[in-house]
Amino acid sequence: MSLRLLFPARTAFVGLLLAAFLPMHLYLAHYVTNEILAAALATAALYLCLRLLRSETPRASQFAWLGLAMGAAMLAKATGILLLPIVIAAIAGKLAVTRAPAAISLRNVGLLLAVCFAVCGWHYARIWLRFGTPLLGNWDIVSGFAWWQDPGYHTMADYPPFWPLVSQSALQRVRRIC
Amino acid sequence: MRRSIERERRWNQQPMAAGYLWALIPTMLVLAGAGVAILQYIRKPSSELFLLIGFCIVIVLGLVFMTLKVPSYAQAKAFYGLSILTPLCFFGVLGWETLTHGRARLRFILGALFLVWAMNSFTTYWIVPSVPQHLYAVKSLGSEGKIDRAAAEALKAVEADRSNAAARGFHALSLSEQGHDEEAIKEAERAIQLNPADSAAHLQLAISARRSDTERAIAEARRAIELGRENSLAYQLLMNSLFESHRYNEATELGRDWLAVSAYDVSAHSALGVAMAENGDLASAAQHLGYVMLLRPELEQAHADLRRILLSLAKEPDGLQRLRDVAANAPDSPRMLDELAWLLATYPDSRSRDGSEAVGLAERACVLTERRIPALLDTLAAAYAEAGDFPRAISTVEEALNYAHSSGDGDAIKLSEKILTSLREDLAYREEPE
Numbered sequence: 001m002s003l004r005l006l007f008p009a010r011t012a013f014v015g016l017l018l019a020a021f022l023p024m025h026l027y028l029a030h031y032v033t034n035e036i037l038a039a040a041l042a043t044a045a046l047y048l049c050l051r052l053l054r055s056e057t058p059r060a061s062q063f064a065w066l067g068l069a070m071g072a073a074m075l076a077k078a079t080g081i082l083l084l085p086i087v088i089a090a091i092a093g094k095l096a097v098t099r100a101p102a103a104i105s106l107r108n109v110g111l112l113l114a115v116c117f118a119v120c121g122w123h124y125a126r127i128w129l130r131f132g133t134p135l136l137g138n139w140d141i142v143s144g145f146a147w148w149q150d151p152g153y154h155t156m157a158d159y160p161p162f163w164p165l166v167s168q169s170a171l172q173r174v175r176r177i178c
Numbered sequence: 179m180r181r182s183i184e185r186e187r188r189w190n191q192q193p194m195a196a197g198y199l200w201a202l203i204p205t206m207l208v209l210a211g212a213g214v215a216i217l218q219y220i221r222k223p224s225s226e227l228f229l230l231i232g233f234c235i236v237i238v239l240g241l242v243f244m245t246l247k248v249p250s251y252a253q254a255k256a257f258y259g260l261s262i263l264t265p266l267c268f269f270g271v272l273g274w275e276t277l278t279h280g281r282a283r284l285r286f287i288l289g290a291l292f293l294v295w296a297m298n299s300f301t302t303y304w305i306v307p308s309v310p311q312h313l314y315a316v317k318s319l320g321s322e323g324k325i326d327r328a329a330a331e332a333l334k335a336v337e338a339d340r341s342n343a344a345a346r347g348f349h350a351l352s353l354s355e356q357g358h359d360e361e362a363i364k365e366a367e368r369a370i371q372l373n374p375a376d377s378a379a380h381l382q383l384a385i386s387a388r389r390s391d392t393e394r395a396i397a398e399a400r401r402a403i404e405l406g407r408e409n410s411l412a413y414q415l416l417m418n419s420l421f422e423s424h425r426y427n428e429a430t431e432l433g434r435d436w437l438a439v440s441a442y443d444v445s446a447h448s449a450l451g452v453a454m455a456e457n458g459d460l461a462s463a464a465q466h467l468g469y470v471m472l473l474r475p476e477l478e479q480a481h482a483d484l485r486r487i488l489l490s491l492a493k494e495p496d497g498l499q500r501l502r503d504v505a506a507n508a509p510d511s512p513r514m515l516d517e518l519a520w521l522l523a524t525y526p527d528s529r530s531r532d533g534s535e536a537v538g539l540a541e542r543a544c545v546l547t548e549r550r551i552p553a554l555l556d557t558l559a560a561a562y563a564e565a566g567d568f569p570r571a572i573s574t575v576e577e578a579l580n581y582a583h584s585s586g587d588g589d590a591i592k593l594s595e596k597i598l599t600s601l602r603e604d605l606a607y608r609e610e611p612e
Contacts, residue, residue, distance in 0.1 A: 018266070079258075
C-alpha cells in the first residue's frame, strides 16, 4: 500500500514480491514473536505518515491514526521509538514547506504525540518507575538478563584508545606528503 | 558427522546456501535504489524521501550502536531491521525502475532471476515431513514435558527411516522417559550399531542404562565424550553419575576437562564447584560458584551453595585469610562480591571481619550494578560502618532505602531500616548468618 502511493501498481508489485519473499520474513513467520508485530505496526505507521505527507491539507484524524500506529509500534518493541524523531521531522518539514498555520500545525503534532503516548506511555512510565529509566536495554544488569561473550568481539570502549593512533598516523602521512 | 548435522538442521539447507547467491539480485536492486533515492533527495528534497531514507539511516545507526553496546554474535540478526521493510521495498522498486526503464530484455532477465530468488526463499523455509522435522518436534515437545507426544513423534521418525541412527536414538530416549528401560537400551544399542561413531547415540544409551546399570552408563558417557569433545550433555550425565557413586575425585578431574572445552559453561562450573566442595577444597569451589553467579546470577541454588561455602570458610580458625584468598580471585559477579563483602563487614566474630576489604568488594559490586540495587547498597553501608566511616555509611543506606521504597522491595526496606537504626547508635551492623 505504501508503494502504491509512490509507484504505479505494476512497478509496486516488485516491492510486494520483495517483502513477501524476504527470507527473514518467511523465517520469522514460523515463530511466535513480537518482531513481526513491531514490523507490521512500523510499516503501518510509515504508510499513514506517507499518506499524511501527500495530503494537501491533512486532517486531524490522520495525525491521530498515525499517533495510534506509532504508539502501538512502540508498545510492541522499544525500537519503534526510532520512528518518532524521523516522523516528527518529516511532518515538521512538510508543514514548514507548505506554510501551514502554526497553531493548527502545533495542535495536530500535539494530537499525534498525545495519542502516541496515551497508547504506549503507560508502559514506559511503568519501566521508569520500576527501573529508574524509561528505556531499558537487555544489556542492563537490572533487566535480569545475563550475557557472556567470548573474547574477540569489540565494544565501544575498545575503540577510543585507537583514535589518537589513527589520527597520529594520518597526521604523519600528511606531513610526509607535504 | 554428516548424520549429526542432518539431525540438527531445521530448514532446507541446500536452497538456503544457494539463497546467499540469489540474494545478490534483490540486494543489487535495493542498493541501486538507495543510491538513486539519495541522489533524488539531494537534487530535490522531499518529506517522503526524508522519511524513507531517514528511517533507514536511524535503524542502521541503531544496529551499529547495539552491536557496540552488546558485543554479541546474536546481533547479526536480519530481523532486527525488519521495521525498515517499507524503505527496503521502496529502494528495491526504485532500483528496478532505474535499471529496467526502457530495457525490456533486461527487465525480463532480472524479473526471471528475481522470481527464482523468491521461489528459492520460499522452498528454503518450507517444512516437509522428514526425520529432521519429526526429531525437531520430539525435542520441542520433550522440552515442554509432553513426553507422550514426543514419543509418538520419535516413533514416526523411526518409521520414516528405520536405518536412521538419530531417529532410533531419540526413540530410545522417549522410551527411557516413559520408564521402558529395557526397550530403550535395545533401541539405543540399535542406534549405535547403525552409527558406532555417533557421540549422541552413546549418550542416549548411557541415559537409557542409567537407572539399571550405573557402571555401563558411566562407560557409555565416557565413550560419548571421547567421540564428541563438546557434548555438554554427556559431561553432565557423567558428572551426575559420578556424584551418585560418590566418586568426587573423578568428578573434579572431569569438571576440569569439561571447562577446558567449554570455559563459559554454567553447568561445568557448578558441577566442578560442588565436586571441589565435596573434596574439601572450599576456596576453589567458591571461585567456580562465583563464575556461575557471574554467568547466571538468577540461579538461587548456586547462590545458596556459595553462601554456605563462604560461611564455612568464615568459621574456620584462619577464616579471614581464607575469605581474603577467595576475594583475591573472585570473578566480577555482583552477587558473589556482595556475599563476601557482607560476611567481611557483618560477621559477628571480629577475627573474620575486614572493613577495608569489604568496602572494596562492595564498591565494586555497586559499580557493576550502577548503584541501583538496594541490597548491594546496604552491604556497602555496612562495610563503610565496619571501616569506621559512619557519615558515608548513613548516606549510602539512605540511598538504598530510597531505591527500596521506589521499587517496593519490602525485604530491602526492612534491612536498610535495621542497618540505619544500628548506624544511628554509632554501631556497625552485625548479623548472625543463617
